[in-house]
Amino acid sequence: MLQKRRSVQAPSAVVMVRPHHFHPNTETAGDNKFQKHPTDVSANEIAKRAFDEVTQAVAKLETYGVRVHLFDDEGTETPDSVFPNNWFSTHPGGHIAIYPMYAPSRRKERRADVIEELKRCYRVQEVVDYSGLEPDHIFLEGTGAMVLDHVERVAYAVKSNRLDPIALERFCTHFGYEPMVFEAQDESGADVYHTNVLMSIATDFVLISTDMIVNPARRAEIIERFEQSGRTVVNLSADQIASFAGNAIELSGTDGRLLALSQTGVDALSVEQKRIIGKSAKLLPLSVPTIEMAGGSVRCMIAGIHLTPRLNNESVKLPPS
Template sequence: MITRDLDAFFASARQCADDFGPATARAAFLVSPDGFSFAAQSASDNRYMAEAASFDAEAALHEHRALQMALREELPVIAFAGSADTPDAVFPNNVFATAPGKLVVGRMRHAVRQREARRDDIRAFFTGTLGYAETDLSQQPHPCELTGALVIDRARGLGFCGLSERCDERGAALMHAAFGLRATLMFDLKPGEYHLNVLLAILAGRAALVAPNGFADARTAAAIADFYAPHAIMLTDAEQAAFAANAISLGENSVWMSAGAARALTPATRAALATAGFGVRSVALEALEAAGGSLRCCVAEIF
C-alpha cells in the first residue's frame, strides 16, 4: 500500500508486526568532506544551509573524522573519500541506501548531487564486494532522495515520505517498490522544508522524534505521534532548528545526534528518550551543519 490516506495507512500499519527486518543497521558508511564547500544549487531549496563564507573545510574534515571514530564504538563504519566535484557528498544517505541484499541509488534533484550517483567505487563495493543487487533510480526523471525524503520503520516495513521539490509522488512510489515496503504514507511538507529527515526520526522501531511545524498538515504529525505512543516525542521549534530530529539509532539503546542538537534538547525530551530506553550520543558537527544537514544525513546505513 502507498497512499495519502491517513486512516487507511494507519489501519494497515497497525496490522504490521515488527518482523520485517532488523530495526537498526549492521554497519554504516560515510563520505569524507574532501572538497567540502558551498553548493549554490543545493542552497536554492535548503533553508538550513549557511552562507558560503561560513564553510570551513578543515574544520569539517576534523569533525567528520571524530564522527567516524565515535560511530565505530557502536558498529562497523566505512568511509569513502569525497571530491571537490561533489561538495554535498558528505550526505550520502540521500543518494545511496540499502535493504538486506540490495543497494538503492536515488535520483537527486540538483545536477551537483546527481554526480554522486555515478560513483563507481561505492556501487562496486556493494555489488561486487558484498554481492548486493542494485536498483538504480538515478536515471529516471522523478526526484527521490532516498532516506532524506523517506523515513523508514525498518522493523515494520513502513515508510513515511515527505513530498517536496526533492521527492514527488512518482519518486515516492519508486522508493516504496525499491525497498519492498509493506505500506508507505505520502504527505506534503511545508513550503521551505526540503527533507523529512530533519522533521522525523524513527528510533529502532519503537520511538519517534517529531517536529510538527514542518508538516503541511498538522494532522499527519499527530497521527504519526499517536502511532508511536507512548514513545512519541514532539519537538519544540528550537529543538528542530538545532537538528534534533536529524537523529538516528544505530543500536537498540542509543540515539545519535549532533552536539548542537543534544544541547538543545529540553529536559522533557531527554526524560522521554530515557523512558524509551535511549541514551543520547553526540558529536560536534557545527562545521558540517553549515551544509544544511546534520548527523543522520551523514550516515548511510548498511542492512
C-alpha cells in the first residue's frame, strides 16, 4: 500500500532546466563513461529532442502533483545545464548550498535567477557558496557527487574527480551530515564519476549496486547502515546501473510517494525489484533517452526543494546571497 504521508527524503517541489541547445559535453567525457556521442543525428535534432523530453517530463510530474519550477536555458555554452542538481542543493531550515564544479563549462550553469526564485517562493535564511574553492581545484558536484540520507543524516560519496574530501568535510560540518566515502568501479575498472548513478536513497528502500563498491569491508558497512535504518536494500547489477536504474529520486505527489526515473531504468528493473519499490512508492517512468546520452538521467535532471513554502500573504525579505 502506497504511503500518503510526507517524507523528509521525498520533496514535493523541484527545479528543472529546459535546454535549447543541448548536446553531450565533450569536456566531461573523460571521466563520465555513461556518455554517448551520436554520429547519425544532427545537432539541431538532438537539441529539439532534449527540449521535448524535458517539457514532457515536467508535464508528467505536474500531473502527479509535483510542483516544478522550470527554467529555460537559451545559452550555447552550457551543454549540461539540464542537470541542475550538481550546482546547488536546498535543505530544511532555509539553507541553500552552491557548489564548486569540476568542468569549467559547468561553472557557467549557476544562475542567480534560480536562487532568487527560491527566495521568493520559499523561506531562505542562508546561502552557502562553495564555488570559491574552484581556483584551488577543490570540487564537490552537489547531489551528483553526494547522495544524501536526510533521515539518518549521512552523505554517501564516491571518490572521483568531482568530489574533494576537503569540500565534502566542509559541507558535512556546515549542514550536519556524516560523510561516508567509498570507491566504486564498473566492470572495466573505471571509477564511477557520480554517486547518484550508483545509488538512490528513498524513505523505505535503497537502490544500489553493492558489487561496484571496491572495498568489501566498506561495502558491508554501507549495507549494514541501510538495514539498520529500516530500509530494504534493492541490489542492482552493473548492467542495470548502466541503464540508469540507480539514477532515481523519490518525490511526494498528490496521492503519495513517487520514484521518478527514466523509462530506460524502469525497463531494466526485475519484476521483484518493481514489487519492492511499489510497496512504498509508485514508479514514475520519464522518457529521456536523448538526455541520457550526456551521461546522466532523471535524478540528475531534478534538484529537489527541501524548503518551507512562503504563505500567500507573507512578505518577502530576501536574505543576502
